Amino acid sequence: MSVWPVLVGMAVVTYLLRASFLLLPPEVETPLLLKRALRYVPAAVLTAIWVPEVFAPGDERLLAGIVAMAVAWRWRGTFATIVAGLLALHFFTWLT
């Protein structure tokens, strides 16, 4: 089977998902309930993306993740969080 038709299908589906709401005309008001729900999209989705990478393995990744959470909470910097998390990962690997 050629991969190209699949590729086109994947591209169309993904673009339509991304464009969906953005393409509504500006006059359309976002319903209040949807607005309230959207407030929690970032916290819920972004958390769901990283939790399985950190919690499921249950090894030094969990400890490194906790260090990164503390750094992100206290200093709020992306770069600092990544550096601290990677250093912690290697430190805990070396310890065990």
Next chain:
Amino acid sequence: MVASGIEPLAAMAMSIAVFAGASMVASAQLLASGSPALLVILATLFINLRFMMYSASLRQHFAHAPLRMRLLAAYLTADNAYGLLLGKAGDESDKLAYFLGSATVIWLFWQLAVAAGILVGAGLPVSWRLEFAAPLAFIAMSMPLLRDRAMVGAALAAGVTVIAAQGLPLRLSVVAAALTGIAVGMLLEKRRA
């Protein structure tokens, strides 16, 4: 992707046309195991459902932007570009410029990384464990969002759900986690009001 049997040109074209990492890795695996085209496309739909939520969320900021800007913003939408926008203060046009600018940089680095991956394979030493930088970046983006009880509740519920639902196929665990997180956030907010 190339490792699972997709020709380099198709892998690069997919990276540019689809521009969504998780669904590309999944589709490469599905194609390698001989899955029918429709299943691969369906899997892509479910894995990328979160982009629909981002789209609804971005619309709150960009609804009044010109159509071509919105079309461009839609194409460039990525998890990290969306995450970065949340930390940005300022008015709507500032936010649009910031989003398009940061998303373009992210897009460029992503495509370069994919091209490098296709050309040299895993060139960087595995022992550096740089793949762990991805979840760390998402930790950095999600922690500052936890400003009130409802937000913390939403994130906790999403985290617990995504682990509990890990057995679901097609990465539906992320969708389930998002819905649970949103519901818990709204419940906590209501009780407080």
